[in-house]
Amino acid sequence: MTTKPDILCIGSVLWDIIGRTDLPMERGNDKPGRIARVPGGVALNIAMTLRRFGLTPALLSVVGDDVAGRDLVAACEAMGLDCGTLLIDASLPTDHYMAIEAQGTLVAALADAHSLEAAGARILLPLADGRLGSAEAPWRGPVALDGNLTEELLAEIAQSPLFAAADLRVAPASPGKAARLRPLLEHPRATLYVNREEAGILTGTRPANAAAAAEALVAAGARRVLVTAGAEMAVDMAATGTLSAVPPPVEARRITGAGDTFMAAHIAAELAGAARAEALQAAVNAAATYVSGETG
Incomplete structure (x- = not known):
């Protein structure tokens, strides 16, 4: 793409392999269901949703120069995503995420984002070499950043002049990686998108609800x-x-990507000029629709 992107999506860009069943599952069960391979990863999930809202996101991540990587880049470009700043590394395999869901709840998941971690700060080169910005003239637009990056790189980002003017929107990726966001907790330009469990991990508390979780984070x-x-x-x-806003009641048919949809819908609404209350309601509505399986 030759046009300037509306937002940068930094983090995991990979293949999701998701198995879903409408039957209940317990550990060790073998149940009939459906298995799909779809583009995924937090940064890419956010980018795909932003694109559906008419925005042009650019991806800053890494994929391998392998069949999986070439297929993934082709799929992203077909959706209208800007892959011009995506790092292609022939020495690294394309990352994958695998999950099993039953009756709209997550049973188990594994995230193999080792190539993203190995690539490290190299994925941020376009922010320093003039393509998207530099230390002297940093990127001034919104950035969606996910916690699949290493804690060391996230700590560097928290202090980096490359992000000094950015509108940082940050998500932990999963409860298992929530602690990685601690270097960004007090960042003066960061907005954090977390669930109640992730908030508890970040603050060392056990909040009873979303309001208590938010209070703990602000206090921190x-x-x-x-x-x-x-x-x-x-x-x-x-x-x-x-x-506050309450999501409309829906029958849950899927869960992987719901938080990313919430975050992307909220960012898109605010970039479109929505007031805070309107943007929050748009986000919970979009997430509920996603969970119901009606879109995406």
């Missing part, structure tokens, strides 16, 4: 947080006030 130094709790109330808390 966060500038602004959006906390979700599944079908319960979602909260947007900042110094300018606290808002």
Whole structure:
């Protein structure tokens, strides 16, 4: 693409392999269901949703120069995503994520994002070499950043002049990686998107609901947080006030990617000029529709 992207999506770009069944499952079960391979990863999930809202996201990540990587880049370009700043590394395999869902809940998942971790700061080169910015003239637009990066790289980003003017929107990727976001917790330009469990990990607390989780994060130094709790109330808390919204009731048919959809829909609404309350409601509505299986 030759046009300037509307937003940068930094983090995991990989293949999702998702198995879903409408039957209940317990450990050791073997049940009939459907298995699909689809483009995924937090950064890519966010980018795909932003594209559906008419925005042009650029991907900063890594894929291998292998069949999986070439197929993934082709799929991303077919969706209209900007892959011009994507690192292609012949020495690394393309990353994968594998999950099993039963009756709309996650049974188990494995994230193989080792190539992203190995690539490290090399994925950020376009922000330094003038393609998207430099230390002297940093990127000034929004950035969606996910916690699949290493804690060391996230700590560098928290102090980097390359991000000094960016509107940082940050997600942990999963509860298992939530602690990686601690270097960004007190960043003056960061908005954190977490669920209740991830908020508890970040703050060392056990919040009873989304509001308590948001309070704990703000008390720990966060500038602004959006906390979700599944079908319960979602909260947007900042110094300018606290808002809440309840998702519409739906039958859950899938879960992987719901948080990414919430975050992307919220960012898209705010970039379109929506007020905070309107943007929060748009985000919970989009996530509920996604969970119901009606879109995406």
